[in-house]
Amino acid sequence: MSFCSLLSIEFLKLKRSKIGLLLLAPVVMMWVPSVLNADMNFDTRGIAIAPEYNFFIQGFMGMVWFMLPASLVICTVLLTQTERANKGLLKMLSLPVSPAKLCLVKFLILLLLAVAQLGMTICAYYISAAAASHIQGYDFLLDPLFVLRVAACLYAGAIPMAAVFWMLATLVRTPIFSVGIGLASIVPSVLVLNTKIWFLYPMSYPFYLLMTEYGKAAPGVYETQVQWLPWLPVAVGITILALAIAALRFGATERRA
Amino acid sequence: MILQIEAKKCKRTGFLPAVLLAACAASAFPILNMLVRAETFTAMAGxxxxxxxxxxxxxxxxxNMVLVICGACLMYHTEFADNGIQKMDVLPVRAGSLFFGKFVLLVLALCGMLLLETAVLTGCAAHWFPAYTWTFSETLQSAGFQLILTLPTVMLMLWVAxxxxxxxxxxxxxxxLVFVMTILPQDSTVLQLFPFNTPYKTLATVQGAGDVPLFLGICGAETVAFGLFEFVFLQIRRWYA
Structure with a gap:
C-alpha cells in the first residue's frame, strides 16, 4: 500500500475521536487570560522588552513548556488506543502492509496533529493580539513572518520529543506507564534546561528555542544565540534512534499473541 | 468487598508500581536539589x-497530580476497554459503589505517596540542617493537610474519567485542567480554591495567610459536592443509556 493511501486511512480513523476539540481547548484557554491581562505587558519588571514581544513570548511560554508536550502524549494515547480497541492492530498486521511503514505513518500523523495545534495557536495569537490592541489602544501585532518563523522553529524542536513519546507508546504496552513517564518527564524540563547537559533531554528543546527568542527580544535574559554544535547531532541521533526502535518493535505484542 | 474487587482489577495494570515510581520520583526532587545546591538553602532564613x-x-x-490523572484514567479504562462497566451494571451492585471503591483506592495510594514525600522532606531537613529538630506530629499534619487539599482534584478527575x-x-x-490552572494568575483567593490548584499550596504559606480553616472547609465541601454530583450524573446516565 502506498504511503499516501495509508495516511488517508489513518486520517479516517481520527474522524470521531474529538481530538480537534482537545487540541483547541487549551489554545483558547491560554489566550483568554492573556487578553484580559494585556495591560500587564507594559509592566516589564525591569526587563528591557517591547510590550508586543512580551505579549507574544509570555503567551507562548505556557504552551511550549507544558501543553505542547502534553498534547503529544495525549495524541500518542489516541493513536495507540484506537488500534487496541477491538484488536484493530491485529487486523492491520494481517494485511499486506509493512509494520514499520505503518508505524512511521502513525508518527507522521502525530506530527501533523502537533502542526494543527500550532496553526490554531498562531490563529488564536493573531485574534487575541488584535483584541488586546483594540482594548489597550496599543499595537500588539507582530510581523507574520517573524511569528511563523518562531512557530516553525518551536515545532521543529518538538520533533525529537515526539519521536521519544512515540517510542514509549509503542514499547510500553501498559498505558499508565507510557502516559505517566511522558507526563512526568515534562515536569523537570525547566530544571534540566539550567544544567549543562540539557541537550540530552528532548523535552526541553522547544522551551530552549523559545528562551533564546526571549533572549533576542530582551537582552540579558537568556542566551541570544542557539548553541547548535553539541545539540543538533544529539537531537538528530535521538530522533533516528527512537524512530528506529519504534519501527522495529511496532506490534510486537500483537504478533506474539 | 467492593474495595477488594477494585484492588483486584488494578492488579495487572501496573497501578501499584506506578504509584511507587511516582512517589520515588517526587521524593528525588528535594534530595537532588540538596545534593546540588545545599549552600543556597542552608543560608536561607526560616x-x-x-x-x-x-x-x-x-x-x-x-x-502527584499526574499520578492522580493517570490513575483515574487507568481505573476507568479497564472498565470501558472491554465493556466491563456494562457487566458491572447487571450485577447486584450499586452504581455508585464502583466509583467510591475506586475513589478510596486512589486516595489510599495518594496517602502513601504523601507520607513518603513528607518523610523525605523531613529527612532532608534533618540531615542538612543540623540545628533542626523535627516532631512527628508536624510531619503528619503537613501530609494530612496536603491530602485534604488534593481530595477535590481526585474526585473531579475520577468523575471526568x-x-x-x-x-x-x-x-x-x-x-x-492542570495546564489552565498553572497559567491563570494566582492573585485571587477564589481561583486558588479551585481543584487542580489547591494541591500546590503548602501548609506554611496557608498558615501564614491564616486561611487554614477556609482551605480545609472549602476542599472538604468540594469533595462532597463532586461526590454527590457523580451520584446524580450516574442516575441521569442510566435514564438516557
Whole structure:
C-alpha cells in the first residue's frame, strides 16, 4: 500500500475521536487570560522588552513548556488506543502492509496533529493580539513572518520529543506507564534546561528555542544565540534512534499473541 | 468487598508500581536539589522544612497530580476497554459503589505517596540542617493537610474519567485542567480554591495567610459536592443509556 493511501486511512480513523476539540481547548484557554491581562505587558519588571514581544513570548511560554508536550502524549494515547480497541492492530498486521511503514505513518500523523495545534495557536495569537490592541489602544501585532518563523522553529524542536513519546507508546504496552513517564518527564524540563547537559533531554528543546527568542527580544535574559554544535547531532541521533526502535518493535505484542 | 474487587482489577495494570515510581520520583526532587545546591538553602532564613517545601513542592505536587490523572484514567479504562462497566451494571451492585471503591483506592495510594514525600522532606531537613529538630506530629499534619487539599482534584478527575469512554478524552481534560490552572494568575483567593490548584499550596504559606480553616472547609465541601454530583450524573446516565 502506498504511503499516501495509508495516511488517508489513518486520517479516517481520527474522524470521531474529538481530538480537534482537545487540541483547541487549551489554545483558547491560554489566550483568554492573556487578553484580559494585556495591560500587564507594559509592566516589564525591569526587563528591557517591547510590550508586543512580551505579549507574544509570555503567551507562548505556557504552551511550549507544558501543553505542547502534553498534547503529544495525549495524541500518542489516541493513536495507540484506537488500534487496541477491538484488536484493530491485529487486523492491520494481517494485511499486506509493512509494520514499520505503518508505524512511521502513525508518527507522521502525530506530527501533523502537533502542526494543527500550532496553526490554531498562531490563529488564536493573531485574534487575541488584535483584541488586546483594540482594548489597550496599543499595537500588539507582530510581523507574520517573524511569528511563523518562531512557530516553525518551536515545532521543529518538538520533533525529537515526539519521536521519544512515540517510542514509549509503542514499547510500553501498559498505558499508565507510557502516559505517566511522558507526563512526568515534562515536569523537570525547566530544571534540566539550567544544567549543562540539557541537550540530552528532548523535552526541553522547544522551551530552549523559545528562551533564546526571549533572549533576542530582551537582552540579558537568556542566551541570544542557539548553541547548535553539541545539540543538533544529539537531537538528530535521538530522533533516528527512537524512530528506529519504534519501527522495529511496532506490534510486537500483537504478533506474539 | 467492593474495595477488594477494585484492588483486584488494578492488579495487572501496573497501578501499584506506578504509584511507587511516582512517589520515588517526587521524593528525588528535594534530595537532588540538596545534593546540588545545599549552600543556597542552608543560608536561607526560616524553618528548614518550610524552606524545602517552598523550593520543591510545586514540582512534587504536579507529579502527584499526574499520578492522580493517570490513575483515574487507568481505573476507568479497564472498565470501558472491554465493556466491563456494562457487566458491572447487571450485577447486584450499586452504581455508585464502583466509583467510591475506586475513589478510596486512589486516595489510599495518594496517602502513601504523601507520607513518603513528607518523610523525605523531613529527612532532608534533618540531615542538612543540623540545628533542626523535627516532631512527628508536624510531619503528619503537613501530609494530612496536603491530602485534604488534593481530595477535590481526585474526585473531579475520577468523575471526568467515569464520564468519558475514551481514555484520551479524559486524559486530555485532566491535562488541560492542570495546564489552565498553572497559567491563570494566582492573585485571587477564589481561583486558588479551585481543584487542580489547591494541591500546590503548602501548609506554611496557608498558615501564614491564616486561611487554614477556609482551605480545609472549602476542599472538604468540594469533595462532597463532586461526590454527590457523580451520584446524580450516574442516575441521569442510566435514564438516557
Amino acid at each position: 524553618t528548614p522544612f518550610d524552606i524545602l517545601t517552598d523550593a520543591n513542592w510545586q514540582m512534587m505536587a504536579m507529579l 467515569s464520564a468519558c469512554k475514551n481514555m484520551w478524552v479524559s486524559l486530555g481534560i485532566g491535562v488541560i
